[in-house]
Amino acid sequence: MDAKALSGAVALVTGASSGIGAATSRRLAAEGAAVALVADRRDPLDRLVCEIARAGGLAEAFDSDITDPEQAYQVVQDTLERFQRLDILVNNAGVMLLGTALHATIEEWDRMVALNVRALLHVTHAAVPYLIDGASTSARQVADIVNIGSTSGRVAQPAGSVYSLTKFGLNGFTEALRQELLRERVRVSVVEPGTAPTELADHLDDDIRETALGQISGLEPLHPADVADAVAYIVLCDRRAAINQIMIRAADQTW
Template identity: 65%
Template structure:
């Protein structure tokens, strides 16, 4: 519909095969955006895209490993080539591997840094010129970049040192980039969800995984759709409004 808030806009969502990414892609499509979904799992990606298309909305899926700079560049370029522009980037792809530093492998740390930091930087670097161009030519007169961080970017806890590193760093990067792109009419925002009932916890094994699952089960966690609603709120504001930072905790969450 022409009166949808994101009518005519193009959105790129990373980590879009499940959880927050999938929910956000569905919600942005309902608001009128054509959506490019990016993830590693082809089967899950196709399932989400199919669901969006059944609602009469436009979506495509790209299977990609964003930790490789050339692939990140290609994903952004394919989005622009196929859909004509890029108005909204949602950097959601990430992984959480918890455990005490003494008993955690460097390989696990490297996996988190590769996706949560390097992958996000690669996509952002490729996307920013297109976002600037769209802000200058769009009827909305603004473009949006939203980084999905975490309460772990605000509160450090034992067993999550490198995950904290990636999210604290993401918050600082977002604020600096926000200031750089103000004059280009590209809004840069960070959203920090608390405990969300998604597959992120399922990546954890053994004692750490069991403890994390008990923590999630001990409260009424946020749903992926709750976070998608918050992201959609950010990117559908009038151009005069910038929601720079949004902290969304489960109501019963104390940390």
């Protein structure tokens, strides 16, 4: 018997080029899964493939704009062509553009909805039939969808209205999909991280970034690996158990 819990399993991780996505990809590969790394930037994906290979794991990079439904469908097909199956989907790709309704642009709102909502729907829709097949054909007898949400899906704050819209909506989508796929042995879960060092703040205007960073000044943030540990906990559970939600905050975070 293989010593690694996910040997023979295949995972697809979106937003895998940095932060939580990269950490999750490393963790799943360390547990024995072959990992399809998906993002819209090729160079960091290629570096991560090499890093995982040096650690004894297996990964493949797929640069794709998953806000385009055809590209989202194709990246799932490319994963199947490379690895012949799909057992785990981690929907991590996202963007946070803070700004009040008076000052935010409609283009910023549309960008968040496109990546945080539509891209997730595109990839999930393309992957579900193969996850069902994965659940029925693997030794684990279960497959997993793990959606990466945010504490902003529980606690709304000024300047984050549309970001919270996408994350509150993600929680509802996750719960409904969980119920839909129960009989298919596909577990559906959400992990809601609090403050963590990611590239989300890199997309903010300078003045808003300064305000956002000021809010978390003095906090010891989560590490991306902390969130990756939560994802691993979900997918490593025996098929008799389903971890539906995990909220993980920095220990000093109050919101």
